[in-house]
Amino acid sequence: MQLGFLVDLRLCMGCKGCEIACKVENEVPLSTWRLRVKYVDVGSFPETKRTFTPLRCNHCANAPCERICPVSALHYIENGIVNIDKDRCIGCAGCIMACPYGAIYIDPLTQTADKCTYCAHRVASAMMPSCVVACPVEANIFGDLDDPMSNISKYIQENQGNVQVRKPEKGTDPHHFYVGGGNVTLNPLASFRAEGHSLFNNLTHLPVGGHH
Amino acid sequence: MAHEIIAATNAVVTLDVALPGIVWGWIITMNMWAKSIGTGIIFIAFYLLKKYPLETGFIRLPSVVISIVFIHLFLFFTVIDLHQMFRFWHIFFHPHMTSMITIGAWLATGFVGIILGMAYFLYMKKDVAMYDKLLGYGVVLAVPVTLYTAGLMAQSTARELWQMPTESIQMMLAAFLAGSATMLLLGGNKFSDTIKKDLALILGFSALTAFIMYMLELVFGPMKAEEVVATLEFVKGGEYTFMFWLGQIVAFLIPMALVCKSIKDKSYYLLKIAAVSALVGLWITKHVWLVIPQLLNMS
Numbered sequence: 136m137q138l139g140f141l142v143d144l145r146l147c148m149g150c151k152g153c154e155i156a157c158k159v160e161n162e163v164p165l166s167t168w169r170l171r172v173k174y175v176d177v178g179s180f181p182e183t184k185r186t187f188t189p190l191r192c193n194h195c196a197n198a199p200c201e202r203i204c205p206v207s208a209l210h211y212i213e214n215g216i217v218n219i220d221k222d223r224c225i226g227c228a229g230c231i232m233a234c235p236y237g238a239i240y241i242d243p244l245t246q247t248a249d250k251c252t253y254c255a256h257r258v259a260s261a262m263m264p265s266c267v268v269a270c271p272v273e274a275n276i277f278g279d280l281d282d283p284m285s286n287i288s289k290y291i292q293e294n295q296g297n298v299q300v301r302k303p304e305k306g307t308d309p310h311h312f313y314v315g316g317g318n319v320t321l322n323p324l325a326s327f328r329a330e331g332h333s334l335f336n337n338l339t340h341l342p343v344g345g346h347h
Numbered sequence: 348m349a350h351e352i353i354a355a356t357n358a359v360v361t362l363d364v365a366l367p368g369i370v371w372g373w374i375i376t377m378n379m380w381a382k383s384i385g386t387g388i389i390f391i392a393f394y395l396l397k398k399y400p401l402e403t404g405f406i407r408l409p410s411v412v413i414s415i416v417f418i419h420l421f422l423f424f425t426v427i428d429l430h431q432m433f434r435f436w437h438i439f440f441h442p443h444m445t446s447m448i449t450i451g452a453w454l455a456t457g458f459v460g461i462i463l464g465m466a467y468f469l470y471m472k473k474d475v476a477m478y479d480k481l482l483g484y485g486v487v488l489a490v491p492v493t494l495y496t497a498g499l500m501a502q503s504t505a506r507e508l509w510q511m512p513t514e515s516i517q518m519m520l521a522a523f524l525a526g527s528a529t530m531l532l533l534g535g536n537k538f539s540d541t542i543k544k545d546l547a548l549i550l551g552f553s554a555l556t557a558f559i560m561y562m563l564e565l566v567f568g569p570m571k572a573e574e575v576v577a578t579l580e581f582v583k584g585g586e587y588t589f590m591f592w593l594g595q596i597v598a599f600l601i602p603m604a605l606v607c608k609s610i611k612d613k614s615y616y617l618l619k620i621a622a623v624s625a626l627v628g629l630w631i632t633k634h635v636w637l638v639i640p641q642l643l644n645m646s
Contacts, residue, residue, distance in 0.1 A: 173646070174362035185361070190646050199504035205448035206437040225437050226430025228370045229448055232503035237645030240367060246430040301646075305504055319358045323644045324349035324577055326358035330366060 137196075137215040137310065138253060139280040141287050141298075142189050145315035146274035149174060149187030156269030157191075160254060167240045169251040170266055175319055175326045188320040189266070189275070192217065192238040192251035193301065193309035199233035200250075208248065215280075215310060216255050221247045235305045237323075253277070280310060290314070349573050369641045371428070376634040378424040379496055379521070383629065385417035386489040387526025388533075389462070391549070393486045395530070396479065399542055407478055409533050411465045414485075418459055425452075447502050451495035458492045461485045493522045506640035507574035508564075517560060521629055524553040524598070528622035535619075543615040550618075550625060551606035558599035561632070574643065581639040591635045598628025 149172055157163060157170040170191040177184055194217045201209045201217055208224035211217060224247035230239045231248065242249040254264035262268075267275045278285035283292075291298050291312060299316045300309040318325040352358070392410035395403040426432050438452045461484055468477040497518045501511035527549040538546070565583075569576040582591035605621035 168364055171364055172362075173360065175358050176361045177356050177358045179357050199502065202445045203448065203499070203502045205443055205446040205452070206434075206441045207443040223434075223437060223441055224431065225434040226432075227428070227448055228430070229446065229499070229503070231367070231370050232641075233505055235505040235645060237367070237505070241370075241430055307504065318349075318352050319356055322349060322352070323646050324573055325352040325356070326360050327353050328360040328363075328644060 136213070136282075137280045138258065139194070139215070139278070139287055139310035139312065140191070140253065141276040141290055141312040141314060143274045143276070143290070143294075143314040144186070144188060144320055146272045147172070147187045147189060148272060148274075149185065150271060152269040152271060153189055153266035153275060156265040157251070157254075160257070160265035161252075163249075164242060164244050167242060167249070169249065177319055186320050188313075188316070190236070190238070191266075191311065192234075192253075193236055193307065193311040194251075194253060196308035196310060197306060199235065199305075199307060200230035200239060203229040203233040205229065212255065214258065216253050216258070217250075218252050218255050219248060219250060221245055221249065224248050235302050235307065236309075287312075349577070366642075366644055369638055371637060371641065373634060374424050374428040376630060376637055378421050378428065379518075379633050379637070380525070380630045381417045381420040381424065382493065382496065383518075383521040383525035384529050384626075385414050385421055386458075386493045387522035387524070388413050388417070388529050389482070389485050389489045389526070390522060391526040391530045391546070393482055394549075395542065395545075396482065398545070399539075402539055402542065403534075404475075405537060406530070406534065407469055407475070408466075410530075411462055411469065411478075413529060413533065414462050415459075415466060418455065418462065422455065422459070447495050447498035451492070451499065454488060454492050454495060458485065458488045461488060489522075490519075493518050503640075505645055506578075507572045508568065508578045508636070508640045510568075513560065513564065517557060520553045520557040520560075521633070523549055524557065524602075524625050525629060527553065528602075528625040531618050531622040540613070540615060543618060544610060547606045547609055547615065547618055547621075550621060551603050551610075554599040554602045554606075554625060557632075558595060558603070561595060561599075578640050578643055581642055582635065587635050587639055590631060594628050594631035594633075594635055596628070597624050598632045599625075601628070 151172050154170055154172055161169055163169050170189060173188045173190055175186045177186060198217050205227060206223050206225055208220045209217060209230055226241060226246050239248050239250045257264060264277055267277045276287050276290050278287035280288060282288060294314045297314050299313050299321060301321045313321060388410050392406055395406060426435050429435060438449055442449045461481055465478050465481045468474040494515050497511060497514035500509035500514045503509055527546045531546050565579060569579055581587045602621040602625040605617045609615050609617050
């Protein structure tokens with residue numbers, strides 16, 4: 136068995152339901168994310184559009200984080216998930232240096248590395264990851280890549296030619312695919328990023344008493 | 348390539364998490380800097396004791412003491428950088444041997460055992476022959492202890508700037524630079540002019556070679572990967588430009604100039620200034636090279 140993820144970016148509408156479901160399910164602390172949805176605006180007014188890209192751990196077959204972890208806190212489990220044992224982690228941050236996808240962070244509460252585990256605890260109980268359940272448009276597709284009859288295998292077959300992974304040049308062999316992606320959505324260097332000036336955190340308020 | 352995409356699409360990130368910031372900071376710089384001195388002094392002591400056994404016997408004790416102090420500083424900074432420092436023992440009891448962190452920890456432990464043995468036999472047993480024998484083993488082990496950090500940087504797949512074998516050569520050069528500089532400060536005027544010239548040449552050639560390598564990386568690195576282009580922008584007019592060039596000047600150019608002047612004038616009083624400059628500059632240079640790849644957004 137080799138579990139994998141696929142996100143159809145043509146369906147994703149950026150509702151962040153998956154992000155919130157993940158936060159709640161895994162008790163992800165404030166200021167950290169196992170899964171997040173990135174918004175990138177493309178074009179110039181009035182010809183503009185907004186793209187949405189859910190970003191999580193890629194559970195690579197050749198995972199640099201697993202290789203660099205000195206204590207096997209990051210390890211493979213039999214279904215292909217790269218899991219993390221937080222009791223074993225020493226917090227060296229080697230995995231953060233190694234992950235080309237920026238998917239690993241230091242949990243501020245436990246002071247250990249943490250990342251998406253494809254909800255390994257739910258999968259062990261034959262449940263879908265919480266982000267899959269929460270997605271209102273079924274843009275998140277999860278399943279066994281080794282099973283040709285699984286939804287994810289069929290989806291990949293049906294969309295051949297339009298399936299991509301992030302940073303294939305890194306040789307990590309990700310088990311996380313995107314349909315309908317492109318440079319703007321999958322390459323972090325292909326979009327301008329002004330830190331601190333994003334849609335919801337640069338709010339401006341009218342001065343009190345300005346309009347009566 | 349990415350620049351052209353941005354220009355063509357006018358793509359702007361409008362909502363995302365903040366960048367994670369620098370995870371490996373000055374503590375790791377201290378780690379690399381102290382290790383360069385701790386292993387470098389052993390390389391240089393071995394060279395001097397083999398080439399000038401009669402004139403350099405006095406360096407045995409101070410060399411091993413310096414090595415012990417700086418290797419323990421390296422270990423100290425390694426441990427305090429861990430977010431769970433009291434779990435450090437996991438490396439020995441749950442080792443994952445594909446990790447250069449694990450291999451480095453085991454090698455450094457072996458190296459510490461050897462240099463402590465050297466100090467024991469020299470100071471407690473007055474056994475110089477045993478010291479010299481252990482020094483040979485110490486040199487052999489000092490090589491992988493010096494190199495393992497380069498291996499760790501190479502395993503850091505996300506950081507395209509840190510390439511192997513470039514980093515391994517830079518680590519060795521840093522050890523020779525730091526070792527010769529420390530020996531010059533340690534030996535002072537007790538060394539003959541011939542020995543001072545030898546040390547000056549090691550210092551000068553290490554500085555020259557390291558400088559050339561940094562310059563080549565600066566020029567040719569961006570020709571292979573767009574991540575390197577983006578990373579090096581931080582030292583090509585970006586926020587680390589001043590610090591980068593300060594490091595290059597203080598670590599390499601000033602020592603090179605002082606070494607040349609010393610050899611030309613057959614006057615070696617400037618070498619101590621060169622040595623201090625090299626040690627200070629090495630810290631700055633290492634720090635910049637450590638930090639800039641971490642400023643890049645990975646996702």
